[in-house]
Amino acid sequence: MNTRSLPALALRLVLAATLAASGYIHAQLYIDGYRFVHIIGSLFLLQASTAFAVAALLLLGAPPLLRIAATAIAIGTLAGFTASRTTGLFGFSENGLQPAPQALLSLITETLTLLIVVAWHASEVGLVPSRSRAAESGAGTADHAEGLTHPASHQRLHDVLWLLLPVAVMVGLFWYGRVHTPNYETSLFGNRGNDAILLKAQLGSALLGLALIQLLLALWMYGRLPALRAAPHRVHTVHRLIGLTAFLLSLPIARHCITAYGVQFTDTRVALHSLAGCFLYGAFVAKVIVVRHRRWPGWALPLAGGTLVTAIALIWYVAPFWYLNGFQAPGL
Structure with a gap:
């Protein structure tokens, strides 16, 4: 495996882990009694299913569509959390950080999911200028860049x-x-x-x-x-x-x-x-x-x-x- 892709691999695995954790939390709540709540039970099951599915797909690859899906799951979950504690959601409401500790853990996992997606995007954007400069430098500097690839790859592994x-x-x-x-x-x-x-x-x-x-x-x-x-x-x-x-x-x-x-x-x-x-x-x-x-x-x-x-x-x-x-x- 090319070690230059290790930072992206680490972010991908951590993103899969936060999605899986979010799915597990909502699956547990669904089994523990939320399945009996009208509409909300179905939404919990949908959230858990999609979170597990996207987490599994992230283990195989990282197309932009999966990051968009992860972002949508996190934002949707946070929106549902906020609505259920303010205006109510389909007639259902909760108080504060109840049920404990699942509500708090869910907030943490959804927030981490969004932060990881942002960090992933920022890391890719940060690579664009260096790639452009390398493309514009011509064949005269290609050999020099190739000679620096190996140490740079090890440095990225060290950072991870x-x-x-x-x-x-x-x-x-x-x-x-x-x-x-x-x-x-x-x-x-x-x-x-x-x-x-x-x-x-x-x-x-x-x-x-x-x-x-x-x-x-x-x-x-x-x-x-x-x-x-x-x-x-x-x-x-x-x-x-x-x-x-x-x-x-x-x-x-x-x-x-x-x-x-x-x-x-x-x-x-x-x-x-x-x-x-x-x-x-x-x-x-x-x-x-x-x-x-x-x-x-x-x-x-x-x-x-x-x-x-x-x-x-x-x-x-x-x-x-x-x-x-x-x-x-x-x-x-």
Whole structure:
């Protein structure tokens, strides 16, 4: 197999996986009782069937039609999800992220499907200029380009392997959290029970504050704060130091969470907190990879950093804010 096609192959396989996961979720819900709901049951069966079919076809090839089909399935599912929780869909309605955890997992898989399709398209568009230049360069440079093909192919394989590392981190944390027996008496700096929860809420709030400062400094460095002139070099240094501080601060919080509670799906809030916690460290690893390996597109670093801040904000909302707000958070 030509290793130059490996990035596209990786995206194709991941896209097939997200579609299969979406199909499985809706098939499970159909079997568990949605088959008795008028029209909705048939729509769930249709969604599961088409998602499985497109996922299977993606294993064989990747014509544009399949990506269009994957996009349509994801958008249609998200539209149905939104309608069932707002105006109603064929007289059927749901509340929030119920049923848990399938509703949340469905949102995640559909969103990932759309992101993968966009990334796939962006990667192909990015290849067009280099191909055009190669075609225009003539036979004089053809031999030179041929000589560079082999190292470039290995570089692409190397990049794909790096992309798998954040996924491995997320899967590893999720697996440990599920198989680990929770120990509710786990201490956090000598604090147990409610004292430990209060301390985690305070540390989590401090972590969010550091993340927001990181975001502002990043916007300054990228020239997105018009009121400020170009960021001096010391801003870059401060940005890195605050990032390191935030990471170190998150470790005792994460250790207590996964040791005391593991990964649970007892309700929507807990499921969201568990999944976002696993995702947080995958996002952190992805950002480190993008920073250390500067071959990625220019949008990769802002995307990784923004995703990391979003994950921290989400965790803060469903845990520290929920606790400090009297065990209440709008929407949960």
